[in-house]
Amino acid sequence: MPPGTRRCLSCRTLAPRERFWRVVRLFPTHQVVLDEGMGRSAYLCPQQSCLQQAQHKNRLGKVLKAPIPPEIYATLWARLTTPDPVPDAHPPGAPPGRQYPESGDHE
Ligand SMILES: [Zn+2]
Numbered sequence: 782m783p784p785g786t787r788r789c790l791s792c793r794t795l796a797p798r799e800r801f802w803r804v805v806r807l808f809p810t811h812q813v814v815l816d817e818g819m820g821r822s823a824y825l826c827p828q829q830s831c832l833q834q835a836q837h838k839n840r841l842g843k844v845l846k847a848p849i850p851p852e853i854y855a856t857l858w859a860r861l862t863t864p865d866p867v868p869d870a871h872p873p874g875a876p877p878g879r880q881y882p883e884s885g886d887h888e
Contacts, residue, residue, distance in 0.1 A: 782795060785797055785798050786798070787801055787824040788824065789801060789824055789825055789826045789831055790823050790824060790825055790831075790835060790840050790841065790844050791825060791826065791830070791831035791832075791834040791835050791840060792826060792830070792831050792834075794826060796826075798824070800826070800827075801824035801825055801826060801827070802815065802816075802824070802825045802826075802827055802857060802860075803815065803816055803817075803822055803823070803824055803825075804822065804823045804824075804825065804841060804845065804849075804853060805817065805818045805819070805820050805821070805822050805823075806820045806821045806822075806845040806846070806847045807819065807820040808820035808821070811847050813845060813847055813848075813849055813850055813853055814853075815853060815856060815857075821845055821846070823835075823841055823844040823845050825841070825857075827860065827861065828861070829861055832854075832857055832858065832861060836849075836854050841853075
């Protein structure tokens with residue numbers, strides 16, 4: 782496969798490395814961390830179904846041959862559930878139906 786291509790441990794999809802979450806079992810400490818460090822790596826699509834499979838079947842633990850700390854999963858779930866910012870959302874707490882003065886247009 783082309784250089785830089787990785788495979789999701791849950792759904793087996795191939796994609797460029799940057800598209801995946803990377804979970805690393807550090808060498809030589811066997812500490813499991815996200816995104817950085819040197820050691821044995823596992824790759825996962827940033828989507829719910831893949832994270833769920835990786836966790837419930839302990840695929841991640843099997844691929845890395847190490848116990849996965851709960852914080853790793855907690856962090857990934859948090860990333861998954863963080864909503865994308867909505868570009869044209871009203872500012873929080875703004876009164877409904879109120880016109881905002883345009884800058885430079887007030888006296
Ligand atoms: Zn996947």
